[in-house]
Amino acid sequence: MAQPILVTGATGNTGHHVVSGLLAEGVPVRALVRNPERARLPEDVEVVRGDLTDPESVATAAKGTAAAFLLWMGYDSTGVKETVESLTRHARRIVYFSAVQAGEDVDSVWGRVETAVRASAREWTFLRVTGMSTNTLGWADQVRTGVVRAPYGRASRSLVHERDIAAVAVRALLDEGHTGRAYTVTGPESLPQAEQARIIGEETGLPVRWEEQPEEEARAEIAEAMGRDFADSGLAYWASLVDTPEPVSRDVEKVTGRPALTFRAWARERAGDFTRPA
Numbered sequence: 001m002a003q004p005i006l007v008t009g010a011t012g013n014t015g016h017h018v019v020s021g022l023l024a025e026g027v028p029v030r031a032l033v034r035n036p037e038r039a040r041l042p043e044d045v046e047v048v049r050g051d052l053t054d055p056e057s058v059a060t061a062a063k064g065t066a067a068a069f070l071l072w073m074g075y076d077s078t079g080v081k082e083t084v085e086s087l088t089r090h091a092r093r094i095v096y097f098s099a100v101q102a103g104e105d106v107d108s109v110w111g112r113v114e115t116a117v118r119a120s121a122r123e124w125t126f127l128r129v130t131g132m133s134t135n136t137l138g139w140a141d142q143v144r145t146g147v148v149r150a151p152y153g154r155a156s157r158s159l160v161h162e163r164d165i166a167a168v169a170v171r172a173l174l175d176e177g178h179t180g181r182a183y184t185v186t187g188p189e190s191l192p193q194a195e196q197a198r199i200i201g202e203e204t205g206l207p208v209r210w211e212e213q214p215e216e217e218a219r220a221e222i223a224e225a226m227g228r229d230f231a232d233s234g235l236a237y238w239a240s241l242v243d244t245p246e247p248v249s250r251d252v253e254k255v256t257g258r259p260a261l262t263f264r265a266w267a268r269e270r271a272g273d274f275t276r277p278a
């Protein structure tokens with residue numbers, strides 16, 4: 001029996017595709033989850049209780065694994081070094097779900113995780129994602145009213161399908177030739193946010209129009225939900241994307257051998273998540 005691959009975030013948007021991609025390749029999968037009773041995973045998956053904020057539990061979960069798919073939730077990197085060391089003591093290869101911000105700011109949470117992985121992993125690959133298409137699910141309530149009111153409709157983003165992130169991860173976990181690489185993982189095009197909302201409307205059959213929200217109103221709302229720092233940095237980032245769209249990279253295609261999925265394809269697949277109240 002081959003050594004299993006450990007998947008963190010296995011119950012989430014991307015992780016569950018990593019799990020199914022590995023199983024489809026005949027690779028044994030172990031999932032680290034916080035709540036095994038609640039986790040809905042394929043029968044073949046070995047489910048282990050653990051928490052990324054608890055390095056001991058990570059070491060236990062990583063014992064005997066060949067490689068790990070790692071994500072780090074939230075914006076607080078406290079304890080990341082200890083957790084990564086617990087992982088790399090056992091798993092030889094780490095594929096980390098990072099963000100493009102890591103390349104620009106080593107003090108961002110993604111930059112800090114990358115530093116920790118680089119310092120202790122024998123083999124590593126970083127998947128630096130621009131933005132996930134799933135972010136637009138945050139508009140779902142507004143989509144059902146026909147109006148998405150948000151700031152910077154002209155900010156262009158190269159949102160990526162979670163299945164593409166997972167497909168790149170599976171190749172990096174299983175194949176040779178990805179060690180020491182930081183891939184820029186994006187969708188195939190950079191689309192203004194107002195255009196994304198219009199596409200969601202077309203694919204759900206619920207006509208949607210964009211309404212520009214004044215920046216200060218948005219800042220107050222986002223700060224209330226996510227904190228002032230997140231509101232300030234998020235708004236500054238979206239503002240920058242009006243004149244400088246997010247980059248489009250060919251790395252998904254280079255690694256998987258097929259083009260990245262379009263935002264329209266994603267919206268079609270996830271239409272039900274917009275039309276059904278959560």
Ligand SMILES: NC(=O)c1ccc[n+]([C@@H]2O[C@H](COP(=O)([O-])OP(=O)(O)OC[C@H]3O[C@@H](n4cnc5c(N)ncnc54)[C@H](OP(=O)(O)O)[C@@H]3O)[C@@H](O)[C@H]2O)c1
Nearest residue numbers: 009010011012013014034051052071072073099129131132
């Ligand atoms: N959104 C973006 O545009 C963007 C861009 C770049 C990078 N990212 C990265 O994307 C990741 C999120 O990916 P996603 O959307 O696929 O995930 P998701 O659907 O938000 O799910 C989060 C997963 O993380 C697990 N998790 C949360 N806290 C944990 C902890 N303390 N210990 C162990 N597991 C924990 C959750 O498991 P349970 O709740 O079941 O325990 C769940 O499986 C983040 O790491 C973020 O940095 C996002």
